Amino acid sequence: EAGVTQSPTHLIKTRGQQATLRCSPISGHTSVYWYQQALGLGLQFLLWYDEGEERNRGNFPPRFSGRQFPNYSSELNVNALELEDSALYLCASSPELTNTGELFFGEGSRLTVL
Amino acid sequence: RKEVEQDPGPFNVPEGATVAFNCTYSNSASQSFFWYRQDCRKEPKLLMSVYSSGNEDGRFTAQLNRASQYISLLIRDSKLSDSATYLCVVNDRDSGTYKYIFGTGTRLKVLA
Numbered sequence: 001e002a003g004v005t006q007s008p009t010h011l012i013k014t015r016g017q018q019a020t021l022r023c024s025p026i027s028g029h030t031s032v033y034w035y036q037q038a039l040g041l042g043l044q045f046l047l048w049y050d051e052g053e054e055r056n057r058g059n060f061p062p063r064f065s066g067r068q069f070p071n072y073s074s075e076l077n078v079n080a081l082e083l084e085d086s087a088l089y090l091c092a093s094s095p096e097l098t099n100t101g102e103l104f105f106g107e108g109s110r111l112t113v114l
Numbered sequence: 115r116k117e118v119e120q121d122p123g124p125f126n127v128p129e130g131a132t133v134a135f136n137c138t139y140s141n142s143a144s145q146s147f148f149w150y151r152q153d154c155r156k157e158p159k160l161l162m163s164v165y166s167s168g169n170e171d172g173r174f175t176a177q178l179n180r181a182s183q184y185i186s187l188l189i190r191d192s193k194l195s196d197s198a199t200y201l202c203v204v205n206d207r208d209s210g211t212y213k214y215i216f217g218t219g220t221r222l223k224v225l226a
Contacts, residue, residue: 042218056211090157105157
């Protein structure tokens with residue numbers, strides 16, 4: 001069974017540009033979570049989608065946005081890129097609305113902003 | 115104060131040693147607790163959940179102290195393969211929904 005897949009693996013942008021990152025959850029999982037992992041800061045919660053709706057949002061500015069499609073895949077958009085947006089962006093999925101703790105992560109998309 | 119705090123380490127221990135990590139959390143209403151493991155340049159993976167009564171999985175023991183708001187992970191008989199970053203995770207209930215908060219992780223290096 002395929003795990004969580006993310007694309008692109010690496011992305012290089014310049015300040016002010018926009019980046020789009022994609023995530024496909026494990027088949028049957030309806031919840032998708034996005035995290036930012038910058039050096040030394042650990043995983044910072046960005047967004048949580050379930051059944052196509054945004055369920056929760058972390059303390060990030062509105063230029064971080066996303067959506068979840070009917071097939072449960074998800075997209076993270078970062079507008080007006082800043083240097084400090086350079087990080088590994090991790091997507092995780094879980095089956096339905098759950099607090100059991102089992103999040104299955106993809107390998108991440110590494111965004112570099114020059 | 116950070117929502118979830120961990121000592122970043124690194125903890126350098128010889129093979130066979132016992133090592134313990136603590137993690138503190140700020141929200142007394144936090145619902146559930148977990149330890150994840152993240153190998154270098156890899157994605158995090160669930161190691162174990164943490165229950166109020168404490169729980170054990172082989173060489174790993176997790177404990178929760180709600181009164182003091184901390185979680186611990188004990189690793190006995192450390193193996194070289196235990197070298198990784200251990201992430202403490204708290205699930206907070208927030209306005210009727212959930213949010214998984216990760217600590218910054220504690221690095222463990224098990225030395226031959």
